[in-house]
Amino acid sequence: MPMKKPAKESGRRGSATSSVVAGTDAPDASQMPIRGFSRSLPMALLRAREAVMRHFRVPLRAHGLTEQQWRILRALTSFESIEVTELARVAYLLGPSLSRILRDLEERRLIERRTLKADLRRGIVSITPKGLRLIEAVAPSSEAIYAEITRRYGADRLAELQDLLHALETSLADMPLPNGDSVADENDASL
Amino acid sequence: MPMKKPAKESGRRGSATSSVVAGTDAPDASQMPIRGFSRSLPMALLRAREAVMRHFRVPLRAHGLTEQQWRILRALTSFESIEVTELARVAYLLGPSLSRILRDLEERRLIERRTLKADLRRGIVSITPKGLRLIEAVAPSSEAIYAEITRRYGADRLAELQDLLHALETSLADMPLPNGDSVADENDASL
DNA sequence: CGTTTTCATTTAACATGTTAATCATATTTG
DNA sequence: CAAATATGATTAACATGTTAAATGAAAACG
Numbered sequence: 001m002p003m004k005k006p007a008k009e010s011g012r013r014g015s016a017t018s019s020v021v022a023g024t025d026a027p028d029a030s031q032m033p034i035r036g037f038s039r040s041l042p043m044a045l046l047r048a049r050e051a052v053m054r055h056f057r058v059p060l061r062a063h064g065l066t067e068q069q070w071r072i073l074r075a076l077t078s079f080e081s082i083e084v085t086e087l088a089r090v091a092y093l094l095g096p097s098l099s100r101i102l103r104d105l106e107e108r109r110l111i112e113r114r115t116l117k118a119d120l121r122r123g124i125v126s127i128t129p130k131g132l133r134l135i136e137a138v139a140p141s142s143e144a145i146y147a148e149i150t151r152r153y154g155a156d157r158l159a160e161l162q163d164l165l166h167a168l169e170t171s172l173a174d175m176p177l178p179n180g181d182s183v184a185d186e187n188d189a190s191l
Numbered sequence: 192m193p194m195k196k197p198a199k200e201s202g203r204r205g206s207a208t209s210s211v212v213a214g215t216d217a218p219d220a221s222q223m224p225i226r227g228f229s230r231s232l233p234m235a236l237l238r239a240r241e242a243v244m245r246h247f248r249v250p251l252r253a254h255g256l257t258e259q260q261w262r263i264l265r266a267l268t269s270f271e272s273i274e275v276t277e278l279a280r281v282a283y284l285l286g287p288s289l290s291r292i293l294r295d296l297e298e299r300r301l302i303e304r305r306t307l308k309a310d311l312r313r314g315i316v317s318i319t320p321k322g323l324r325l326i327e328a329v330a331p332s333s334e335a336i337y338a339e340i341t342r343r344y345g346a347d348r349l350a351e352l353q354d355l356l357h358a359l360e361t362s363l364a365d366m367p368l369p370n371g372d373s374v375a376d377e378n379d380a381s382l
Numbered sequence: 383c384g385t386t387t388t389c390a391t392t393t394a395a396c397a398t399g400t401t402a403a404t405c406a407t408a409t410t411t412g
Numbered sequence: 413c414a415a416a417t418a419t420g421a422t423t424a425a426c427a428t429g430t431t432a433a434a435t436g437a438a439a440a441c442g
Contacts, residue, residue, distance in 0.1 A: 039353065040337075041243055041337075041340070041349070041352075041353070042240055042243050042244050042247070042258075043262075043283060044352075044353055044356045044357065045236055045239055045240035045243065045356065046240060046283060047283060047356070047360055048236055048356040048357075048359050048360055049233055049236035049237060049240065050283075051359060051360045051363045051364070052232055052233050052236065052359070052363065053233050054368065055363070055366065055368060055369065056233065057400090058368050058369040059369055061400095061401090066400095066427065066428080067233075067428095068427080068428065069427095071234075083390090084390075084391070085390065085391085092234060092237060092238060092241075093428090093429090094428090094429065094430070094431095095390085095391065095392080096391095096392075096393080096394090096428090096429080096430075096431090097427090097428055097429065097430085098391095099391065099392050099393080100392090100393095100427080100428075101427085101428080103392095104427090119389095119390085119437080119438070120436080120437060120438085121389065121390045121391070121436070121437050121438070122389095122390065122391090123390080123391070141369060145369065146231075146232075148366065149232070149362075149363060149366070152362045152363060152366060153358070153359055153362040153363070157355060157358065157359075158232070160355065161232075161235075161352075161355045161356070161359065162230065162232070162235050164348060164351065164352045164355065165235045165236065165238070165239040165352070166235065166239075167344070167348065168239045168242060168243070168344055168348075168352065169238055169239055169242045171340075171343045171344040172242045172243065172246070172340060172343060172344070173242070175246065175339065175340070175343060177245065177246060177249050178246065178249040178250055178332060178336065248430090252431090257397065257398080257430095258398095259397080259398065260397095274420090275420075275421065276419095276420065276421085284398090284399090285398090285399065285400065285401095286420085286421065286422080287398090287399080287400075287401090287421095287422075287423080287424090288397090288398055288399065288400090289421090290421065290422050290423080291397080291398075291422090291423095292397085292398080294422095295397090310407075310408070310419095310420085311406080311407055311408090311420095312406070312407050312408070312419065312420045312421070313407095313419095313420065313421085314420080314421070
């Protein structure tokens, strides 16, 4: 059940996240509300990612590409053709986002689609020559930025960071999600 | 000028499942396009963040909050009141997003707004008792999840990761953005 | 074999990210 | 002070994230 909303007033929904952390900030000691906040891990990851991405956005946008479109085109250069589901996994996009982006990229003739004859549910995607030329046009700037980031941060630290990030993913891979048997919203009587 | 915006008729079909195809990248050796891709730093940061956040999303959503709404409410618990611009900085949100979210949170009576009499352009935001109760209702789950993540990953590695992430931000803080003197889109003649 | 179930993808609906433009108020200048 | 400029916040417009539902096709069942 979708949980409507006239698109006018407020709205609910959501996703969510965030959290906590450890600490060295917070007012004093009366009762830290939750925890450091500015040291929350999701926030730290978000800030670090933005610090990196804001550099890549410039050349991408100059070529009319978003970050996600770039991820898809780049992934496609690694395969002669690839099924949509596999592409979603490789480019790390959710199905609905991928669907929309593929529609756009197809209209721009940067990719082509067909269906697997053996299973008409499955879509096969491949990059076009035009798409390849676009990739080649953007790649130099992209590589230069990556090189400068590596130079500034240090190749060693970068490798260590990548290791720690991957280890984090691995550590949480089999962590069960919470039950979610809680109240529905802030209008709950208990509030 | 925004990006593009086709929107036409339907589209495709198909899909794909695991099975065949290669592992993660690189077809063979014909010409490695750009870089490992799956090793890109932005991707690693994105994946790590998602690995963490998907756990927090459950309890937040159960309380009708998105991650960003939670960040704002949590930030507000650290201040008696705060200016909108400062809140944007603390909660790490862009102005337009913050504007929309504040409108919603105000309608839900989770925050209150007024304007600074000395400068009518500036808005002042504060959390309501209802907002505080909501925070208190969500905090336990949030803390429990953070604790479990810390337990699995290790407090030491977590601290090291935070240090590396912060160092990355610092390293790139004064890196100049590219010039962006490139072509406008893929229809450029040079393609 | 027809019905049910599963699967791959897309569409729907809403919230946020992102860049540009607009509005109102303040500040600076001529 | 009036006009120009700067600043804080919001609105506009489009793209993506996110969850749920719908669609169409294949597999499982009975």
